Amino acid sequence: MLKVKSISKDYGKFKLEDVSFHLPPGYIMGLIGPNGAGKTTTLSIILNFISKGAGDVSILGTDHIAGEAEVKKQIGVVFDSNVFVCDWKVMEAGRAMAIFYDNWKQKTFLEMLSLFGLDGNKKVGQLSKGMQTKLMLACAFAHDARLLILDEPTSGMDPPSRDELLELLQDYIKDGNRSVLFSTHITADLERVADYITYIRGGRVFFTGPTEELIEEYRIIKGGREDLTGDLRGKIHGLRMHTTGFEGLVSRRDVSREPAGCILERGTIDEIMIYTAREDEHK
Amino acid sequence: MSAIKMLKLDFLSVRAYIKSYILFLIYPFLFFDMGVIGIGAMCGVMFTFLAATVFSLQEKNRMERLYSAVAMPERGVVRGRYLFLAAHALTVCLVIIPLTILASRFTGRETSPAQALLAMGVAFVLFWLTAGLQAPLFFRYGYTKMRMITYAPILVIMMVPFIVFNYVVSDNTRAAISERASAIADRVSGAELAVIFFALGIIFMLVSYLCAVRGYRGAKG
Numbered sequence: 195m196l197k198v199k200s201i202s203k204d205y206g207k208f209k210l211e212d213v214s215f216h217l218p219p220g221y222i223m224g225l226i227g228p229n230g231a232g233k234t235t236t237l238s239i240i241l242n243f244i245s246k247g248a249g250d251v252s253i254l255g256t257d258h259i260a261g262e263a264e265v266k267k268q269i270g271v272v273f274d275s276n277v278f279v280c281d282w283k284v285m286e287a288g289r290a291m292a293i294f295y296d297n298w299k300q301k302t303f304l305e306m307l308s309l310f311g312l313d314g315n316k317k318v319g320q321l322s323k324g325m326q327t328k329l330m331l332a333c334a335f336a337h338d339a340r341l342l343i344l345d346e347p348t349s350g351m352d353p354p355s356r357d358e359l360l361e362l363l364q365d366y367i368k369d370g371n372r373s374v375l376f377s378t379h380i381t382a383d384l385e386r387v388a389d390y391i392t393y394i395r396g397g398r399v400f401f402t403g404p405t406e407e408l409i410e411e412y413r414i415i416k417g418g419r420e421d422l423t424g425d426l427r428g429k430i431h432g433l434r435m436h437t438t439g440f441e442g443l444v445s446r447r448d449v450s451r452e453p454a455g456c457i458l459e460r461g462t463i464d465e466i467m468i469y470t471a472r473e474d475e476h477k
Numbered sequence: 478m479s480a481i482k483m484l485k486l487d488f489l490s491v492r493a494y495i496k497s498y499i500l501f502l503i504y505p506f507l508f509f510d511m512g513v514i515g516i517g518a519m520c521g522v523m524f525t526f527l528a529a530t531v532f533s534l535q536e537k538n539r540m541e542r543l544y545s546a547v548a549m550p551e552r553g554v555v556r557g558r559y560l561f562l563a564a565h566a567l568t569v570c571l572v573i574i575p576l577t578i579l580a581s582r583f584t585g586r587e588t589s590p591a592q593a594l595l596a597m598g599v600a601f602v603l604f605w606l607t608a609g610l611q612a613p614l615f616f617r618y619g620y621t622k623m624r625m626i627t628y629a630p631i632l633v634i635m636m637v638p639f640i641v642f643n644y645v646v647s648d649n650t651r652a653a654i655s656e657r658a659s660a661i662a663d664r665v666s667g668a669e670l671a672v673i674f675f676a677l678g679i680i681f682m683l684v685s686y687l688c689a690v691r692g693y694r695g696a697k698g
Contacts, residue, residue, distance in 0.1 A: 203698075205698075238545075241545045241546060242545060242551065242697075243541065243542060243545035243546075243697070244697050244698045245694070245697045245698055259551075262549075262550040262551065263479060263548050263549055263550045263553070264548075266546070266547060266548040266549065267548040269546070271542075271546035273542050273546075275539070276538065277538060277539060277540055277542045277543040277546070278538065278540075278543070279489075279490050279493075279534055279538050279540070280537070280538060281493040282489075282493075286489065286492075289489065290486055290489050290490075291547065293482050293485045293486055293489075294482055294486075294547040294548045294549055295547075295548060
């Protein structure tokens with residue numbers, strides 16, 4: 195569905211380097227990383243919103259620039275903020291999008307508006323951020339996109355709306371021909387729906403693969419101060435010392451068994467991000 | 478085809494602002510005394526303000542992201558935008574006709590078809606001179622950053638003749654200028670001059686388009 199191979203972009207102060215990942219059809223991939231890690235740059239390169247320094251992007255087997263118009267017929271995009279003219283009514287936003295898609299289904303668009311509780315006569319600028327996200331999503335569904343790209347889609351949504359969106363995404367990929375790539379900070383959402391994770395740190399891919407593999411790859415280690423040997427210290431990411439002991443993140447490849455006096459616990463994606471981000475801060 | 482789609486999107490974007498076009502047409506009436514060429518000049522410049530609305534909306538709503546998301550190749554954005562500008566250039570030429578008729582009625586001066594054509598040519602060339610300068614800069618650096626830089630010379634061009642003609646020179650001088658302008662217009666074929674202006678306008682448009690393509694690519698980094 196989506197193949198990203200060794201893309202890079204040099205902004206001087208920030209570099210996106212050698213980012214590669216593969217999203218097969220029928221799956222949801224979460225794109226995660228701290229602020230400024232390169233998530234939006236990666237999505238922008240995929241969409242040819244910014245030009246890439248090097249690398250290849252292919253969508254449904256077609257180069258994203260050589261076959262740009264054809265490729266984009268198959269893509270639905272939800273940005274982190276509104277992209278429509280604020281003075282447009284919701285229906286006009288749909289009309290604007292319909293210009294670009296031969297397979298636009300007005301019936302589906304209206305059904306989605308109804309499902310999301312969007313008033314077609316309300317101005318886009320009067321909608322809440324969450325409602326604007328839903329409008330973009332309704333547009334993506336109305337042209338039957340095979341690949342959905344979402345940039346922080348749940349950030350402005352209340353918990354029931356988030357839940358509703360995640361359910362929709364799961365339904366969306368059910369037929370096995372569609373995929374979703376979405377960047378988010380709310381990693382709890384990913385644990386629920388993402389089959390794959392691509393974790394970008396400092397412009398480089400730290401991990402890309404099945405979500406379960408990421409969670410299984412790392413363990414939270416906790417122990418007393420006296421249990422922290424020099425050898426163990428070198429293997430811990432984001433080491434945190436407190437009065438009675440220490441905690442951090444270890445790869446199971448480095449620490450396969452519980453060291454004496456320590457315990458290993460299964461971590462969440464959130465914890466993996468927190469410890470690795472802490473390691474970056476202390477570098 | 479993608480340019481036509483972009484053109485439709487641009488018109489949909491400015492639809493809420495179409496009413497303001499009518500208000501803008503009042504301004505050239507201030508220049509009735511300067512004859513049809515003055516009206517043509519003012520209309521040409523006025524329409525660049527209207528055409529720039531789409532750049533302003535693009536920036537305000539960060540619509541470049543929308544353009545990058547929809548099924549349209551990169552070149553469609555610039556081509557479509559230039560079709561939008563060309564539609565404005567065409568409209569300004571058409572608007573000149575009723576304006577010159579009205580001007581004749583108000584001033585009691587006859588306006589020949591050749592003079593009306595000349596007014597169109599003036600409007601056309603001034604439109605592309607101004608919009609042709611603005612569009613590549615707006616694409617490359619954005620509307621907010623560039624608007625003052627590109628509007629300052631236009632405002633000077635617009636205001637200076639108005640102030641000088643109406644408040645600085647005496648009535649006798651004003652009449653002499655009008656007479657001299659009419660004499661020149663009589664000697665030179667208005668139609669020939671109009672053709673030259675139209676040709677110049679097209680050249681400005683083409684050069685501007687090529688710069689805008691580079692500017693849009695440059696803005697992508």
